[in-house]
Amino acid sequence: MTMQQTPVTDAPKDEGAPRTGPVRDRYFDLLRALALFRVVLYHLTxxxxxxxxxxxxxxxxxxxxxLMARSLKRPPVQVIRGRMRRLLPPLWLLGVVGVTGMVLQGWGPDADGHPGWWWLHLTFWIVPLSDPPYAEGLPGLHGFVGENWAADFAGPLWYIRAYLWYVLLSPFLLKALRAMPVVTLLAPIALAVAFEHGYITLPGERIPSALTDFSTFGACWILGMAHxxxxxxxxxxxxxxxxxPVIVLAGLWYALHHGFGPGNDLDSMPLAQALWSFGTVLLLLHVSPSWxxxxxxxxRWSGTITLLNSRAVTIYLWHNICxxxxxxxWDRLWAFxxxxxxxxxxxxxxxPVLVVVWVLIVxxxxxFGWVEDLAAKQQPRLWPSKPRESAGGSRSRRAPGG
Incomplete structure (x- = not known):
């Protein structure tokens, strides 16, 4: 757990107002950059x-x-294809590096005794409709990479899987939101309650895992669409x-009454996470100044924030192994x-470790970041800290992942 020369205005506009036109929203850029930095800090500490x-x-x-709701003004098939085109190549590059390293250390179809299933599951590194497999318990590279590195390597991939399913479901979610906004917004929360109290139980791991992610963060995705x-x-x-605030406090109350603390935080409590995230995101979208x-x-931070947004997928995918x-x-220094x-x-x-982490992320x-440019059908750049210039000389307004 990751960063146009027009008059400046700090004045907030009406809550939840839709963004008209393709003008880039710098407030959203700031939120995304803060989210990435916090993810890196959390996964370290x-x-x-x-x-x-x-x-x-x-x-x-x-x-x-x-962004998905804005894009769905175009044909859904075209939008979904574009999203997948932007999302998957960075994952493929990660898979080439990671899976190759796992295989070189002995991972293969005989590892779990089901060669056919191993090859089938390996396709999730191509299209992550479920969690891609990885080798558990691999030895590290002494003094450079710790043991069981594959688990850290694959750790962030649940987000890619969840994101892909949200993209695929978005045309239906948007229709439901327009027809029944309150019901659609609260449906993921209701699902989280049902899972928490055992009203719904499903066999296996892959389907329950995907539905748990939807119940935990689906309301936030739909909130973004509603905005x-x-x-x-x-x-x-x-x-x-x-x-x-009532929703946020309900999430906090639930967490505190279910042993909240180190090793048992919101990530271990889907219902508390769903409530806390939903209430907080609702407030952030309510404030939502127009920048x-x-x-x-x-x-002074514009270059850093632009870079974090332009390389958000790369940073998220690689930060755990960094x-x-x-x-x-850093642990090697104890030998001195x-x-x-x-x-x-x-x-x-x-x-100091955080500094080293960000050096490695850089x-x-x-x-690897140039793959995001190729996936977006743009000219690759090593250090995209400035907005692109369009063919006509104006700054590009295409949002990352958009």
Whole structure:
């Protein structure tokens, strides 16, 4: 758990107002960058309170749902094909590196005794309709990559699988949202309650896992669509500030009464996560200022935020293995007696490791990020910290993943 020369305005517009035209929303760019940074920090530290401060996954799904609803003004088949074209090539590159490394360390069809199933499941690295398989318990590279590295390597892939299913379901979700907005928004929450209390039980792991992700973050995706459709704007102004805190507090109450703490945070509590993320995202979309240009106080960060948005998929896919490598390398410093005796606090601190993590992530952006440009049918760039210039000289307004 990952960063146009027009008059600047900080004034918020009406809550939930749909974005008209293709103008890029810098507020959404900021939220996506914060979400990525928080994901990286959380997966490094495991601090249970971080998802409470900023529910990154709910935010990322909401922003993606917003973009999907905007894109569905075009034919759905065309939109879905475009989304898959942008999403899958970075995953394929990850699979080429990761699966090759697993095979070289002995992973193969005899590992689980079902060669046919092994080959079939391997296709999930091509189209992740379910979680791609990986080798468990592999030895690391001594001093450079820790043991069981494949688990860390494949850890982020649940998000890609969930994102793909949301994309495939979006045309139907959008029709349902327009016909029955309240029912559609609350359906994933109701499903989370049903799972939590055992009203619905399903055999196996793959289908329950996919449905749990939908029940946990589906409401956030649909909220993003509702924001784009202007449904939230039609609510009286007092509704969201009155209702959202109640939903957030309900999620917090549930978490605190089910052993919330280190090792048992929101990620281990789908219902609490669903409520907390839904309420927080609802508030963030309610605030939603209109930033077609960066506010003055954020201009110094515009390049970093643009880079994080332009390479969001690459950063998300590779950050876990970067964390493992950084932690393994940092642990080697304990072998130096002078450091162990004089600066043990530095060796125990997570902040130097975080710096190393981002150095490695930068390396991944340089080495693999260009695939995102090719997937978007754009000219590859090593360091996309500035918006693209269109053929006519104006800045590109295509959003990442859009």
């Amino acid at each position: 495991g601090w249970a309170w971080l998802p409470l401060v900023f529910p990154s996954m709910g935010v990322m799904f909401a922003l993606a749902g917003n 784009q459709e202007g449904i939230l704007r039609r609510l009286p102004r007092y509704v969201v500030p009155s209702v959202a 077609s240009e960066w506010p003055r106080r954020l201009r 964390i493992l490598i950084a932690a393994t390398l 007696e002078v450091l162990e005796q004089n600066v043990p606090g530095l060796l125990e601190s997570v902040w 390396g991944c952006v340089l080495a």
